[in-house]
Amino acid sequence: MTRWVMVVDLDRCVGCQTCTAACKQANATPPDVQWRRVLDMETGAYPDVRRTFVPVGCMHCDDPPCMSVCPSTATRKRADGIVTIDYDLCIGCGYCIVACPYQARYRTDRANFAYGGSNPNEAEAKCFDERRLGVATKCTFCVDRIDAGIEQGLTPGVDPEATPACVNSCIAGALHFGDIERAESKVSVLLAKNHHCRMHEELGTGPRIYYLQD
Amino acid sequence: MTAASTAGAKRVPTYCYQCVAGPDLFTVRVQDGVALAVDPDFCASAIHPGAGRICVKAYGLIQKTYNPHRILTPMKRTNPRKGRDQDPGFVPISWDEAFDIIAEKLNAIRAAGLLDDSGYPKVAASFGGGGTPQFYMGTFPAFLAAWGPIDMGFGSGQGVKCYHSEHLYGELWHRAFTVSPDTPSCRYVISLGSNTDASGGVAGVKRHADARARGLRRVQIEPHLSVTGACSAEWVPIRPKTDAAFLYALIHVLLHEQPRTRLDLAFLAERTASPYLVGAHGYYLRDPATRKPLIWDRQRNSAVSYDASGAAPALEGRFSAAAVEIGPDGERLAEGELVGETGFAKLVAHVAPYTPEWAATVCDVPAATIRRIANEFLAQASIGETVEIDGQTLPFRPVAITLGKTVNNGWGGYECCWARTVAVALVGALEVPGGTLGTTVRLNRPMSDRIGSVKPGGDGFMDYPFNPTDPAHWSPRPNIRNAYRTLVPIAANGPWSQALGPTHLAWMFLDGTPDGLPKVTFPELWFLYRTNPAISFWDTAALVDKMARFPFVVAFAYTHDESNHMADILLPECTDLEGLQLIRIGGTKYVEQFWEQEGFALRQPAVEPRGTARDFTDIATELARRTGLIEGYNAAINRGAAGVPLKTERYDFSLAPTIPHRRDEIWDAVCRAASAEVTEGAATDGLDWYKTHGFRTRPFPHSDWYLYPALERHGLRFELPYQERLYRIGQELGRRLHERGMTWWDNQLSEYQALPAWKNFPALWEKAVVQMGSKPEDFPFWLVTARSMQYAWGGNVGIQLIHEVAANIAGHGGVIINAGVAARLDIADGDLVEIRTPRRSTRGRAVLRQGIRPDTLLMIGQFDHWATPFARDLDVPSMNALVPLSLDLTDATGSGADLVRVGLKRLSGPS
């Protein structure tokens, strides 16, 4: 069995948003839709303050609340753990958006581009996908890259061609991707060697983004 | 975008050099002639210190290319009146007409003489900071070289927005235009406001992340909790502009609270001027015959020249010796049996009053914290350890002190740089593995070879190209309007010196030249490229007013902006993904760019130019042709103005001198020369090879990251701690100025101290409030700024993607205020607030955070645009409108600090 997961080394992340930008570009998301982004968290009171940068996105949960609520079965979970959305099935009811505890899902009703609303530039026009209007969208773990890469005999998380764009782009080496079921994968090794936690674990969703604590 | 949809895409290798922390290598995915995406260049992961990755800014390049607001055809102004309130009335014209108009102006200037009545160049040019525009302007430098004198001293932030004191004093002391820890092996970094994780680029972020994982501890000392502070082991909130006091106390702890034997005494005795004897007048005691400085040899029990072999120098003590003490202008101040004290002993006495308890009151940092950090620094220095690199055994001292902007420029910058360099020298951590390193040189030659720039000068120190201050050679007639050669000896006189002089003085003096200088004039023609001083400098309203009076401005324009609003001609050049250029990569460059390779990388057209945008090289060639300078232009390229000499003993790819050459022809020759240089003649591949492969490198020795071996080789010492030479130069400069009745630079002369004393630097900014006729208590906040990785350098304020992703980092949308203070002032998050000085005000949204001192406000960006499309709708404040251009706040290097005292009040609730 394969189970794709992401591992975030919080001690490395500097909040630069390179992954945010790389994701936006790789997935051609419209303005203000950020399948991957990095939170700028602050806690404590002056002068005992901590500031931490936390990459978030779809957690590809083991028990995804978005999937169970979806009335159309557009949201599904693959055997490898990736939670997908079938844009041709989705009715855009937004139920999954409110069901997701990670604010990972978006719905854009009208074509919207960087400059001038409905007027795409050449690059945007080439990447525009009408099927994404009026439906739920979210991080796919760059599933197309993973599938195409595996077809070519590449290893996701190792070979850039088969690895999510955000992971490829991370300049701090904070993002890692791989198969948690393989003991020798980078993610498995990192999780075995470090304390880690997950977001809103108490909800029982089984999120598949792990945050290393040290 | 699906993988399938980009299946037919080709990948074009190129580079990003938008900021000084580059270059980084990447590829552009192009399909059907449209650039769709940028990706890291993983082919470069083994040679690039950032593993072939690019930062967030490069991801904006697709939008930058297709931005609908781009200027895509040459334009001329139709409204002769200039000003913010005037519509320039730009209308499209042909390239031919544009060249005609510019060439006519240039030829008329040439015919009448290149200098005006004041002796200033009639042609001026301003480029964006850090020299990065050079990596996009093709062969334009060859045109400038062929032209002759050009004033490049109208700054757009240089000197006041950079690490100015470090640039100048860093180059003097350790060839350190910028300073970095030896991050891969450093164990302890004291960072005074150095925002490396935002400003260090891909290499900096990666190196520090690796170092943290390895166990590097970084203590971040700064008024607000920056991105770098967030990623540090500890944040120490310090009162703005008191960093020198912190460092003085640190030195005090090392010298007065720890046994002397814990210091790196061998390093101090052999590699610094610590043992040099200083006479009663403050100058070195010198051998009467050779005039070499004297040291006290404990073995011979007598004074000997600093370079006497086998000497055992005394670090401390007062000694009597037959000597001469030479003062300014070669004056013999004393001669005979003179008593001298070692420079080190003078340092010990100098820092005696600067206890942690004293510093605590100045810095608002507990004395125990200062003491603890000093002792950790000492403990981590590992004095006595060595490491072998490239077969050489070198000292290993894994501690560093880094300084940020504002700490490092304006008053107090000298004191901070001096104290930092002295502190690391005390533990032997200067220019050795693990320690505090310089990165590159811009004032010393050759610029491409930092180690090669180490040449013996006088008194056992490295040579340094000071502008002369002796009566015979000091120049009372500045070559350009900011008068760097006249006023700032340490700015040297190389290609970079104009921009490293007091660049705001050029602006200030336009409306009032001080006594003794030739009247500062408006340049007859001004070139602008990749710069927007109307936004990025200070007192922007006054600057715009001056720009409006420049008679003829040629702007290489990406979009309409606040500076080219005053232009007469706009020229659209190929932007990042459209143009072509070969640059040097590798070795050691700014910030954290330490490579183990060196060579060349190509920027090439991934897509056809938009509109009628032209490649910068073709523009430069045409300008040269139309001004009759083609021979000089080609000759400059042949000499190496495009980055590589085209003719050496080993190869000859030089261009035929008398005819114009097309872009690809020129760069093919440059590529061939580069191939030959990198392979020592084995290969001569041209442009096509680089278009396919992107870059070519060869190994760069790791040991060349460190200056120590070169100093050891030459038998040289670091010019520390005592600053006899600077003291002398200051005295001489004062005499020269006073001889001509110039007293307005006297405050600046006070900076030339052999051992700089702490001055109440914060009070200078409070005094400025009083001088503006107001009470300091009405302006109780320090307004500071911080680096944004998303925005810094790139000129990306009009790029939607950058704006969108930067919004995820707190503060980009307004002014950061301490939440507790805001509560007292009844200011809620998102409220509209006014930030004011006695003269100007700006407004923005309150961003409440805990990670900022209660007495400090922070504005990250410089965003008060009123002309740049997209940016003019952002409605975000900038401190640049508030900071005055002031001679009183200008230090001796001609720099000021990004700092101003302000008041704050709530205007209305959230929008």
Added chain:
Amino acid sequence: MEHIAPWLQTSWDRRAAGNFIGGGTGSGLAMIAAASALWSGNLQRPPLAVAALAIAAGLALVWLEIGRPWRFLHVFFHPQTSWMTREALLAPPLLLALAAAAWTGDGVATAFAALLALAFLYSQARILRAAQGIPAWREPAIVPLMLATGFADGAGAFLALAAADTFVLVVAIAAIIARWFAWTTYRRRLGRNGAPIGALAALTAIDAPVLLLGTVAPLVLLVAALVLPRLAVPLALAAGLLALGSGWLVKGVIVTRAAFNQGFALPHLPRRRTAGEESSAPKGG
């Protein structure tokens, strides 16, 4: 705990609230009408028609909110786990049954409609309960609250629409009391479970109106109606409108103003190495 403060969801707006209001009122009304008929033997048909209209109007509002309205049939694809599919599957037979009952006055159709209405109301309650992203919705106590509110709304609507007998007055009193208990229980549990401050504040803001106008006032009026049969009709009408209005307010606020998400929080921070710790740095470069 490191966190990013919760913010208000904007995905479901007043149109979604309208479905819970219309659906709750309609299904409650259907059940009350059926119960009243069972008790009195006298089926009042207009309330059944109004119930159908209310439910249909609520569904129409949702239809207006979805991004791909012409794919509405896809809503039926996931009865295995989706309460939205279940709600949608119940809607056609419910509406048909109500229409049939209203048209024919048939007792079986009425009873069938009431059963379907109960299931429909329960589905709506579970829709909110399953929305894990919104603490004010996923609270289990929202299910009894939604049910009680549906009953109270239905009773209120019935009082406003039809001549009320003692049975309905008593049922209305019971429903309003039940709703008050469900409301206070829900709010107490939300507070205890660390719901977002904004959500609690939005609910607190309507606590007084819900108590005074939505609970105390209608109860007083209903008791008065029982005691003063002469004035029963106007008193019941006023009580019904108050019960109905406050129920709509509760749903409107829960679906819109109290719908804060959870924000982001991690139980642990990266362990920055503190000064004084032994460094594990390797030697040299």
